[in-house]
Amino acid sequence: MSRHLLGLRDLSVTQIQHLLDLAQSYADGERPAGILAGRTLMTLFYEPSTRTEISFELAAKRAGAEVVRCDVDRSSVKKGESFVDTVQTLEALGADAIVIRHPMAGAPTLASQLVRCAVINAGDGMHEHPTQGLLDLLTVSQRRERIAGLKVALVGDVLHSRVARSALWGFTKLGASLTLVGPPTLLPPLLPSSLFPLPSQVTMTSSLEEGLQDADVVMALRMQLERQQHGYVPSLAEYARYYAVTARTLAYARPDALLLHPGPMNLGVEITADAAYGARSVIQTQVANGVAVRLAVLLWALDIDEQREPPRSLRELGAERGNAGAREREVAEIPATRPLPVIASGASRSGGPRGDLMNNEIATGLRPSQ
Numbered sequence: 001m002s003r004h005l006l007g008l009r010d011l012s013v014t015q016i017q018h019l020l021d022l023a024q025s026y027a028d029g030e031r032p033a034g035i036l037a038g039r040t041l042m043t044l045f046y047e048p049s050t051r052t053e054i055s056f057e058l059a060a061k062r063a064g065a066e067v068v069r070c071d072v073d074r075s076s077v078k079k080g081e082s083f084v085d086t087v088q089t090l091e092a093l094g095a096d097a098i099v100i101r102h103p104m105a106g107a108p109t110l111a112s113q114l115v116r117c118a119v120i121n122a123g124d125g126m127h128e129h130p131t132q133g134l135l136d137l138l139t140v141s142q143r144r145e146r147i148a149g150l151k152v153a154l155v156g157d158v159l160h161s162r163v164a165r166s167a168l169w170g171f172t173k174l175g176a177s178l179t180l181v182g183p184p185t186l187l188p189p190l191l192p193s194s195l196f197p198l199p200s201q202v203t204m205t206s207s208l209e210e211g212l213q214d215a216d217v218v219m220a221l222r223m224q225l226e227r228q229q230h231g232y233v234p235s236l237a238e239y240a241r242y243y244a245v246t247a248r249t250l251a252y253a254r255p256d257a258l259l260l261h262p263g264p265m266n267l268g269v270e271i272t273a274d275a276a277y278g279a280r281s282v283i284q285t286q287v288a289n290g291v292a293v294r295l296a297v298l299l300w301a302l303d304i305d306e307q308r309e310p311p312r313s314l315r316e317l318g319a320e321r322g323n324a325g326a327r328e329r330e331v332a333e334i335p336a337t338r339p340l341p342v343i344a345s346g347a348s349r350s351g352g353p354r355g356d357l358m359n360n361e362i363a364t365g366l367r368p369s370q
């Protein structure tokens with residue numbers, strides 16, 4: 001049997017906690033050697049990626065799987081092959097699991113309805129990025145021992161962010177409260193709760209100071225220029241002036257607040273170097289946790305997670321470590337005076353209509369050729 005991971009909205013609290021416990025055992029150094037021997041993972045990324053694609057590959061290879069990367073730009077997609085045919089071709093070639101990133105919300109959902117192998121969503125349009133959500137939860141729970149009761153602020157381009165949507169479901173299911181912070185144009189449109197019931201622990205504000213007040217966790221979101229059809233802010237400089245997470249604005253949050261960013265960062269836009277490389281940043285830990293999380297997800301999706309020793313819970317592990325947190329890499333100390341890189345000026349502004357973005361827009365709307 002195989003399972004699909006399409007979004008954290010679909011998972012129960014028990015399933016999320018199980019995946020986090022499993023991932024923690026690998027973050028703590030459990031060796032996965034051979035557990036995926038004889039299995040084939042295929043990655044199919046229609047959008048660029050560094051962290052997600054590489055960490056899926058690393059996780060699968062460390063566990064003994066064969067890994068095949070379908071390079072979309074050199075594949076028959078360039079000759080007009082449809083998404084549906086491409087996915088079915090990969091299954092016919094022997095995929096046990098296909099990891100899909102696609103600009104269209106719901107593409108992995110569509111694929112999951114067409115194949116028997118496991119489909120894992122590696123980010124679909126403005127819908128969800130569930131493995132990112134899991135690694136965000138893991139990173140915070142390693143440092144805080146709990147998610148329940150924490151106050152989490154998501155700052156920036158919430159409207160276009162699949163990371164924000166997975167964080168929303170993950171953090172609220174585990175009992176955190178969430179504040180969405182950004183200019184009104186970059187917050188999801190308010191919908192009647194009868195149409196779309198948001199979890200009651202979610203609030204929104206356009207004041208950075210108000211949104212960060214007493215926050216235990218601050219997550220800066222990437223400005224998704226590639227999904228913006230027209231100017232949502234007067235200029236990036238003006239956006240940064242009011243909404244960038246900096247060492248100064250981070251002071252609105254609790255003194256021990258954690259700073260997350262899913263990456264890649266637009267330094268000088270949604271986050272500045274003094275915050276990103278400062279003492280509160282756990283951004284490199286997020287990246288490192290990606291491998292353990294994706295390994296856990298692969299085992300779960302292929303239904304072999306129960307064939308190993310049951311992992312101990314994060315709580316047990318935390319008590320054993322004296323709350324020292326999980327194995328972590330030190331965040332490099334980079335002086336706050338480091339020059340800021342120039343912001344890419346050629347970002348595409350096509351795609352991505354504004355709409356009911358908390359929902360999976362797809363599933364009925366995706367045409368096979370997309």
Ligand code: CP
Nearest residue numbers: 049050051052262263
């Ligand atoms: N956070 C994230 O998805 O990064 P990549 O685009 O590099 O995979």
